[in-house]
Amino acid sequence: MSTHLRTAVRIALGVAMVGAGTLHLTTQRAEFQxxxxxxxxxxxxxxxxxxxxxxxxxxxxxxxxPGRKRLVGGLLAAFFVAIFPGNIAQYVEGTDAFGLDTDRARLVRLFFQPVLVLGALFGGGWLRRRPRG
Known part of the structure; x- marks a missing residue:
């Protein structure tokens, strides 16, 4: 079961990243700026x-x-950590973007970044139960 869940998380996160990256280059470019x-x-x-x-x-x-999922998952987790200061700056500077137009909304968003880091690590196979014994 955990292998299927890990694969599902890896694929979902990968597809979401391709989608987000595409939006960076196209229709949401100003929002990201x-x-x-x-x-x-x-x-x-x-x-x-x-x-x-x-x-x-x-x-x-x-x-x-998928054979390089550990490497890519680690790089993706590092990327999420690297961009986190931008999310903090959006909160501190009070910048409106993507419907985050209140301090509360911007603050809540900060708590999702660790979820993305954990998702990348889990999907990449970094977070595994060690066999007992």
Whole structure:
């Protein structure tokens, strides 16, 4: 059962990342630009385009390369950690984007990032029960 669940999480997260990355490059580009922290040293549009390409690549690899799921899951978890300061900045700076137009909504969103990290680690096979004995 856990193998099927792990596979389902890996595929769902991979597909979601490809979708999110595609939105970075197309219809939601301005929304993602609004989420780039004011203090971030790179151009907002470049940041959104680059992170979109990374999301598409990691998502596609998570789905298409099950033999490398551990590596890709670890990279995806690291990516989620790397972008977390942007989510914190959105809360601290009070930036509206994606319907997150209240401090409460932005705060609640922060609690979903660890879920994504755990999902990437679980789907990648990092979180396994050790056999007893």
């Amino acid at each position: 609004a989420q780039v922290p004011q203090w971030f040293p790179l151009d907002e549009d470049f940041t959104v385009l680059a992170s979109g390409v990374v999301e598409i690549g990691l998502g596609a690899a998570f789905v298409a390369l």
